[in-house]
Amino acid sequence: MSENSLETMFRPKSVAILGASSDENKIGGRPVRYLKHYAFDGPIYPINPNHPEIQGLPAYKSILDVEGPVDLALIALPSAAVLQAIRECAEKAVKAVVIFSSGFAETGDEGREVQLELRRIADDAGMRIVGPNCMGIAAFDHNMIITFGVSMLNLPPELGPVSIVSQSGAYGGVAYAEARHRHLGVRLWATTGNESDVSVADCLNYYVEDPETKVILMYFEASRDGAKLMAGLEAAKKARKPVVAMKVGSSDVGAEAALSHTDSLAGSDSVVDTVLEKYNAYRAYTMDEFFDIGYAFTSGLFPAGNRVGIVTISGGVGVLMSDYADKLGLDVARLPETAQAKIRQVIPFAGTRNPVDITGQAVNQHEILEHCLNIMIEEGGYDVVIVYFAGMTSMEFLLKTGLTRVREKHPTAAIILSVTMEEETWKFFDDLNFLIIPDPTRAVRAAAALMQMGRGYAKAEPPAPPALPAPVCVPTAMLNEVEAKLILAKAGVPVVDERLATAADEAGLSAAEIGFPVAMKLVSTDILHKSEIGGVLLNVTDEAAAREGYTTLIERAKAAQPDAEVDGIVVAPMISGGVETILGVKADPAFGPVVVFGLGGIFVELLGDVTQRLAPFGVEEAHEMMREVKGFPLLDGARGAEPADIDALAEALSRLSVFAHENAHRIESIDINPFLVLPKGNGAFAVDALIVPKKNCDGNWCVPNH
Amino acid sequence: MSENSLETMFRPKSVAILGASSDENKIGGRPVRYLKHYAFDGPIYPINPNHPEIQGLPAYKSILDVEGPVDLALIALPSAAVLQAIRECAEKAVKAVVIFSSGFAETGDEGREVQLELRRIADDAGMRIVGPNCMGIAAFDHNMIITFGVSMLNLPPELGPVSIVSQSGAYGGVAYAEARHRHLGVRLWATTGNESDVSVADCLNYYVEDPETKVILMYFEASRDGAKLMAGLEAAKKARKPVVAMKVGSSDVGAEAALSHTDSLAGSDSVVDTVLEKYNAYRAYTMDEFFDIGYAFTSGLFPAGNRVGIVTISGGVGVLMSDYADKLGLDVARLPETAQAKIRQVIPFAGTRNPVDITGQAVNQHEILEHCLNIMIEEGGYDVVIVYFAGMTSMEFLLKTGLTRVREKHPTAAIILSVTMEEETWKFFDDLNFLIIPDPTRAVRAAAALMQMGRGYAKAEPPAPPALPAPVCVPTAMLNEVEAKLILAKAGVPVVDERLATAADEAGLSAAEIGFPVAMKLVSTDILHKSEIGGVLLNVTDEAAAREGYTTLIERAKAAQPDAEVDGIVVAPMISGGVETILGVKADPAFGPVVVFGLGGIFVELLGDVTQRLAPFGVEEAHEMMREVKGFPLLDGARGAEPADIDALAEALSRLSVFAHENAHRIESIDINPFLVLPKGNGAFAVDALIVPKKNCDGNWCVPNH
16 A cells, blocks of 8 residues: 555545534534535535435435545544444545544454454555544645544644644644644644554655655654654655654653553653654654744754854843753854954943843844844854844834844844744744744754754765675574574674583583683573572683583582583683673564663663664764763773773674664564673674574574675 | 841832933833832932933932932942942932942953942941842832833733842843743842842842742842852741742853853852752743742642642643653552542543543533542542643633532642633632643643652751861861871771871881781872872782882882972771772852762763762761762662671761861862772771862861760
């Protein structure tokens, strides 16, 4: 089914309403009212067996009685009647249905079964479903509004560059209302509810293709189809259509509430961060942030820097803004001395460093602002300039003149006016592509968001991960530690030089080969905590001791767990020095394998100091990644220590990511702990490793042939 | 000078305006207009040598010509004329002056001198000064408004429980306007500018004493008189008058801007946190937070818990609120099963766990909300309940009825309505002491703030620090490491058992006394990096080696730095095991000595993982403190390690704080690094210590006699 079928869904030529009501305020009445009120350009077919006429339109007993074709059907019926209604829609060859009704998957197994049946009928008929349990959709450029919410009556639509999709129906309604309150013009709007078919990801993909959509606001609770979501985000990034995403269910509490709410399984929250970051989408955590940033993005100005200039008439607010900018990692860079001098020529007592405090004098001499703003833009090298002016009051006309001249001179400068103003004035400055965010700290946050996006857009695409020739598949049964390391070694992740011995003599010979002292350890997938039963021997110093060690370990295993299957004893060199790190892979149900990195010891255990990336990635990404953990200086030779071999570490991380990606359907998780990084030039290797296969794993591990 | 003199300043019986203007919109004209417009109840004396009448009032050539007494004089004159004006005010026995004029300490040394002179004249006359470089003061209950800002004309005052003080004039103006926009009634208002006399701290103290002030909003850039500020905060805490503080200049950038702005030296930002936390004041970082929280505090409801209940008509917004509550550390506790069942009886499909999602059905059956809210309050044990209802629309009347009944049943329940509503409706619910915060995440933050204050108010006063009998003063000259530790030991901070040797034989004998192996180190305040010149010997194993070591170290000192004065060689036991910590003291210029604690090694150096308290404090506080660092589990026996002697550590921290407090005027800083904490029962001690005296230190260290 092609994404294009959403075209007919959003822009149908005809609409039928099953369960249409004469009462304009009932759930089945409101959509009829909307379509009439906003003059939908096509036939509207109310379906109601009991009334020959609905809100002045001829009604039909069944959708099958409608003579012409029906592109879109809305089902506003009790849940028990929905299955029959869908069958009739399919028979009528409807292209898409929107189902308001609740009482499906969100109520339990029985409802889930009915919902699956709806989907099967629709799939067979090539029909798309929105919902059930949703609040409808709208294409305001098409006068097509199908919802039972009231906000679109109270706040008539105003076309604009923003398209909204929300998994939650009620949040979708709130989002529309908030957007309108905040001067954001909306173009397309959809709520996806239980997502029996059409998902947030589908709408995202469609919005990216819609030529007039410039900014996408997206609210979701879970994403079952991570690949589709990522495809949409990637397309949005390529098209430079910024996405502001709100993903809820990050707390356990929230996740549980989301589950009862629209039957979603919230994915691990940090993976969502990783995904959004990868595709340069902005994640918002509060309503204010969601809309402020969405609004800021409509400017289309995304400077790829970090420098903010601030002009105020209040030194105090300037300091407040500087503090906040600093907190957000912006550079409140000093204005060059020559530029400062030029400003002092006009206002001798001004603070000129940045923030530039043009003081109350600016109220009486309006050209001061124009003068300063021009100097800051021309000589400050700022990526965004914020003008804080509290209220405009009596000087409005003068400010308009001055700022119009600034805009003529600097048509693409990103300028935020942090000024309270009336609707009409707002319109004036909005037309000049000034952003207007009255609250000064929120203005700073918006500036930070513009630059964050700008840097993301400007960043070069990372080089592809190491190329893969035809993979070699290694059939294995159950994986013990030694086997896991063998596979990883084939995948290009260096491992410790070790031998598996299955007899005492062999252990002695292996130890001699490796060189003394050695460490010896039981290998058995049945015995979980080997050190607790004495299953590890350290500092074994000669061949006789190694042979004896073999026997001791086997005896200890038998004594502790007589029925355990023992694969042998692994013999490995004793190593001192190096930095212990942890490399891991976990399979995210929606987004696939994620590679995790952290330093060993307290860093992971006590501080949770880890970072992660979606697999696969190249060596450059791996380098970026390791620099994200707080403990990185220890690898970089902090406190006088020798710098570690971070190139070897980066190579291993990248190789691990490629292996995990190739085997995404087989791997539940991988733990390499510790992965020891030796001093620069000496390499790095896995000391211990665990690969947990997925339950349905075929046992054939594909390792890149390199 | 008693705080009470602010009474006449805020509530004068007569006001003179020096520099009064006939133009209502000029700086000297606007205050006259305000006093007339809002009917100040007392004589208004415009002073202007050139006009016999100002805005319909008879004007005087000089304040000395006024026949009656003048309580308050406003000076709105060019800076050059201020000195003479102050002299005349003094002669006239004015009680307080407000100086708008700028051009004093904020412009440099010359201006600072003039400002000091103003202060001297005022002090001699027993006259208070507000400003210079301020925007005035107001007591709205007294119709006394002295400012040149316009916001009090555009937004007429409405009396309420909030008093505002701002060091920044412009921010003060903004704060008044924002408060009024957000339905916050203001009582007293002051801007303090250069603070030649009256400071933010003075106003704070006065506001606490004002019976009708219930909430204090305070903005400051620096506090020179930390003691007075702390006294005000302490009084506010005792009176349960919550203080919302915005302290700017936390970033280097901000601090520099603040410096040029009102001539303040911003203190170390983390100490401000420590101070505000100690006195249960709330620190806000954004404008929204400043006013939202200030508004929430007007409810006077401060539940001392952590549990939030959420009722919504939108599951999606409920999840969003839960996530945010979780992020803020709140407990979105599950509603008891029996209570959930009661809710399901009324709305079978509701999400009942908490958030309780009463769905769109609540719009048609208004009694649902009342029912659910009562159950949540009665059976949920929530400290605050938030009701999210988006807009009220058509159901307003029904909601009013239902919520009125809820309030009658539960007069002191803290309930926040996150609902958009009209002015008149707002008034209705405000009168019922519901808090109204339309944005749902901001509502959650307000709930968190109410409970934060509640917990602070409920917390028992910490026991007094260890009592001090008459202190023993130890005269010392310059302090080397050994002397520093001797003083600390007297103060009750345990130190390593070490000996200072000044001859080779003595070194040998000392080493034998201590027991081998020992460590030996050069003692010299002239040689800074001892290990770099080989000035440390470890693992010295017998007496002969110790004697030889002495000679070696002395020779190395001579070779490296021939003119260095060497005090001797310190001999100490070699110790292994224990957890290295760092104990420190730094003198904050405003708030006095602050005790800092952290774990050694990467925790302090790499992670900046430290915590601090104002000195002095008791053992209980020390225990709380050490639990605030991320590395605490290492002291508590994490990762199978032995638990360390945290009781000994707490005792040492408390003793150090008492010593630092007693010697506040002598100590610049103390570094105890490392302070070694041995396994439980084995104590703890300072291995190395440095005491840096203040420049004017008398050299007599007073140590508590215990």
